[in-house]
Amino acid sequence: xxxxxxxxxxxxxxxxxxxxxxxxxxxxxxxxxxxxxxxxxxxxxxxxxxxxxxxxxxxxxxxxxxxxxxxxxxxxxxxxxxxxxxxxxxxxxxxxxxxxxxxxxxxxxxxxxxxxxxxxxxxxxxxxxxxxxxxxxxxxxxxxxxxxxxxxxxxxxxxxxxxxxxxxxxxxxxxxxxxxxxxxxxxxxxxxxxxxxxxxxxxxxxxxxxxxxxxxxxxxxxxxxxxxxxxxxxxxxxxxxxxxxxxxxxxxxxxxxxxxxxxxxxxxxxxxxxxxxxxxxxxxxxxxxxxxxxxx
Amino acid sequence: xxxxxxxxxxxxxxxxxxxxxxxxxxxxxxxxxxxxxxxxxxxxxxxxxxxxxxxxxxxxxxxxxxxxxxxxxxxxxxxxxxxxxxxxxxxxxxxxxxxxxxxxxxxxxxxxxxxxxxxxxxxxxxxxxxxxxxxxxxxxxxxxxxxxxxxxxxxxxxxxxxxxxxxxxxxxxxxxxxxxxxxxxxxxxxxxxxxxxxxxxxxxxxxxxxxxxxxxxxxxxxxxxxxxxxxxxxxxxxxxxxxxxxxxxxxxxxxxxxxxxxxxxxxxxxxxxxxxxxxxxxxxxxxxxxxxxxxxxxxxxxxxxxxxxxxxxxxxxxxxxxxxxxxxxxxxxxxxxxxxxxxxxxxxxxxxxxxxxxxxxxxxxxxxxxxxxxxxxxxxxxxxx
Numbered sequence: 001x002x003x004x005x006x007x008x009x010x011x012x013x014x015x016x017x018x019x020x021x022x023x024x025x026x027x028x029x030x031x032x033x034x035x036x037x038x039x040x041x042x043x044x045x046x047x048x049x050x051x052x053x054x055x056x057x058x059x060x061x062x063x064x065x066x067x068x069x070x071x072x073x074x075x076x077x078x079x080x081x082x083x084x085x086x087x088x089x090x091x092x093x094x095x096x097x098x099x100x101x102x103x104x105x106x107x108x109x110x111x112x113x114x115x116x117x118x119x120x121x122x123x124x125x126x127x128x129x130x131x132x133x134x135x136x137x138x139x140x141x142x143x144x145x146x147x148x149x150x151x152x153x154x155x156x157x158x159x160x161x162x163x164x165x166x167x168x169x170x171x172x173x174x175x176x177x178x179x180x181x182x183x184x185x186x187x188x189x190x191x192x193x194x195x196x197x198x199x200x201x202x203x204x205x206x207x208x209x210x211x212x213x214x215x216x217x218x219x220x221x222x223x224x225x226x227x228x229x230x231x232x233x234x235x236x237x238x239x240x241x242x243x244x245x246x247x248x249x250x251x252x253x254x255x256x257x258x259x260x261x262x263x264x265x266x267x268x269x270x271x272x273x274x275x276x277x278x279x280x281x282x283x284x285x286x287x288x289x290x291x292x293x294x295x296x
Numbered sequence: 297x298x299x300x301x302x303x304x305x306x307x308x309x310x311x312x313x314x315x316x317x318x319x320x321x322x323x324x325x326x327x328x329x330x331x332x333x334x335x336x337x338x339x340x341x342x343x344x345x346x347x348x349x350x351x352x353x354x355x356x357x358x359x360x361x362x363x364x365x366x367x368x369x370x371x372x373x374x375x376x377x378x379x380x381x382x383x384x385x386x387x388x389x390x391x392x393x394x395x396x397x398x399x400x401x402x403x404x405x406x407x408x409x410x411x412x413x414x415x416x417x418x419x420x421x422x423x424x425x426x427x428x429x430x431x432x433x434x435x436x437x438x439x440x441x442x443x444x445x446x447x448x449x450x451x452x453x454x455x456x457x458x459x460x461x462x463x464x465x466x467x468x469x470x471x472x473x474x475x476x477x478x479x480x481x482x483x484x485x486x487x488x489x490x491x492x493x494x495x496x497x498x499x500x501x502x503x504x505x506x507x508x509x510x511x512x513x514x515x516x517x518x519x520x521x522x523x524x525x526x527x528x529x530x531x532x533x534x535x536x537x538x539x540x541x542x543x544x545x546x547x548x549x550x551x552x553x554x555x556x557x558x559x560x561x562x563x564x565x566x567x568x569x570x571x572x573x574x575x576x577x578x579x580x581x582x583x584x585x586x587x588x589x590x591x592x593x594x595x596x597x598x599x600x601x602x603x604x605x606x607x608x609x610x611x612x613x614x615x616x617x618x619x620x621x622x623x624x625x626x627x628x629x630x631x632x633x634x635x636x637x638x639x640x641x642x643x644x645x646x647x648x649x650x651x652x653x654x655x656x657x658x659x660x661x662x663x664x665x666x667x668x669x670x671x672x673x674x675x676x677x678x679x680x681x
Contacts, residue, residue: 080523083516099510110523111530118534122541129545136469137556215552222548282533285540286488293481 008082009249015075016245019113021234024064024120028127028231031057032224035134058131065124072117079109097256101264105248108271112241115274119234123227130223137216243267379417386414439585446578456567463564466557470550477546484539491532498525 034054247264250257390408392400399405505522508515 076527080520080527083519107526110527114527114530114534118537122538125538125542126545129549133549133552136466136553215556219548219552278533282491282536285537289481289484289488289540289543 008078009252012075012078012082013245013249015071015078016109016241019068019071019075019116019238019241021068021116021120021238024061024068024123025231025234027057027061027064028123028227030054031061031127032227035131058127061124061127065120068120069117072113072120076110076113079106079113082106098251101256102248102251104268105244105251108244108268109241109248111271111275112237112244115237115278116234116241119230119237123230123234126223126227126230130220133216133219240267240271244271378420378422380420381415382418383413384416385411387411453571456564456571459560459564459567463557463561466553466560470553470557473546473550473553477543477550480539480543480546484536484543487532487536487539491529491536494525494529494532498522498529501525 031054034052034057244267247260247267250260387409390410392405396405400407501518501522505518508518
């Protein structure tokens with residue numbers, strides 16, 4: 001084995017080990033917890049104010065994302081230049097499976113790295129989106145609740161008025177002031193009659209701000225579900241990346257051995273199933289998209 | 297070999313496309329937003345007739361209805377505070393004589409306590425009867441009512457203004473989403489086309505690569521190109537999914553935003569209605585305050601007039617009594633005796649007095665009438681001002 005090959009294997013090992021989506025996910029979880037997207041578990045409040053601030057975790061998450069994207073890209077570049085060579089004068093077990101497994105594993109590694117980058121980016125985008133939505137919905141929450149409270153108070157005053165408004169027949173009021181009172185009373189009555197349905201029936205359940213925030217809550221629930229799936233993907237891909245690398249390393253340093261056999265095949269099988277699912281998903285999305293355009 | 301070169305050309309072509317710039321997203325312009333016109337009309341047309349004395353009673357009745365209503369409101373909303381004197385048993389030190397005091401001071405005798413009945417004044421809130429309500433209570437209450445309405449309305453008006461700006465803002469955000477979705481759709485479609493192109497090229501290069509011997513001069517190059525193409529496809533497909541997710545999320549967010557906005561808009565309209573109405577209430581209360589002043593003036597005027605009417609009726613009654621006596625005397629006492637003479641002169645005096653009284657009464661009636669006229673006239677004038 002040539003020294004530069006050795007270096008490259010060492011370098012790739014280092015690079016692959018450094019990819020840690022766990023750290024990224026930890027920040028994502030902290031952000032979700034503090035941004036009020038998830039129920040807050042009971043824990044003593046931290047003394048460090050920064051550790052209770054969702055913005056802090058948001059920016060940490062952004063940092064981790066760029067780090068992960070950079071790492072996966074560099075590793076990918078490194079891996080692309082990593083080729084199987086017939087090396088002279090070393091103790092590589094001769095096996096015709098060497099080359100084909102090398103190709104399969106390299107492909108697996110490549111696709112896993114891309115998958116990790118993709119999922120990381122998607123999770124980051126989801127958090128960004130929900131941050132935007134959070135801003136749109138929650139920054140108005142207090143004001144709307146205040147306004148709702150005020151209108152409730154007024155509504156209460158109206159409904160609790162002990163006696164009906166006094167009536168003055170218009171012909172008793174031939175002066176300006178008298179007419180004003182008449183008009184006012186009539187206006188109020190007309191308002192109440194016209195608006196009573198709107199005021200009392202339609203609003204409290206159907207139109208309250210609580211309902212509006214319900215929409216937001218649904219969005220958040222939906223996002224959290226997708227996020228959980230993506231997180232699972234990410235972690236599985238990371239695990240298999242490292243497993244695959246162990247095999248690949250053995251393959252280039254020692255050559256294929258029958259001991260690798262079943263575990264290696266299982267690993268590659270899992271990846272094949274995932275790749276096929278990915279392709280199916282891509283095709284499904286395309287047909288869905290054109291379907292929806294046709295229906296529009 | 298020729299095939300390889302062809303592929304090389306294709307590779308260059310394909311790789312060149314990686315760096316194609318994506319079209320920029322246009323910034324959505326804000327559309328002229330107009331709040332919906334309030335359906336709350338203010339048509340003011342009231343038929344009027346002259347305000348004459350005949351209608352006085354109707355007005356008084358009306359006033360009574362108003363006053364009763366007002367008093368009911370006040371009585372139901374306010375409490376009367378009364379003071380009660382309640383007997384309480386208390387303890388105090390027994391007062392001793394000078395000798396006793398010194399004995400206590402020296403400790404020879406124990407200070408004893410005695411029980412006595414004292415009184416405590418307690419304030420108690422009692423419900424008010426409508427009859428107990430004074431008109432000044434009403435005036436104060438109306439003032440408080442107006443103030444609280446005004447305060448309430450200021451807050452509400454501010455809120456409605458804010459909500460209005462939220463609605464506008466949401467409209468902008470929603471428009472931005474629409475534009476975003478459109479541009480995402482376009483990007484998605486071109487991404488698909490791009491992926492399909494790479495797919496075709498991969499389909500070409502795979503048999504070429506597989507048929508080559510690893511010992512071939514250009515094997516490594518072809519393999520590298522295949523790698524690149526496969527990676528490019530994978531990345532392009534990831535981009536497709538990204539656009540698709542963006543579109544799906546965008547549509548979902550937009551729907552949510554739309555219903556959110558319509559909720560807030562309804563809420564704002566309701567707030568608008570409330571503000572409008574509270575203004576009317578404050579107006580009405582203000583008018584009522586003035587009306588109550590007028591009403592109480594009319595009431596006291598009417599009361600005074602009624603009082604003098606009663607006096608007149610009573611004096612007429614008195615006069616009838618005198619006249620009756622006079623008639624009786626004329627009938628019975630036809631004899632011209634000194635007794636009659638006496639009675640007669642007494643009657644004459646009484647008659648004179650009656651006639652004099654009559655003049656006074658006439659004066660009174662006249663002045664009463666005049667008073668009523670000025671009262672109502674002044675009132676009408678005052679109101680008209």
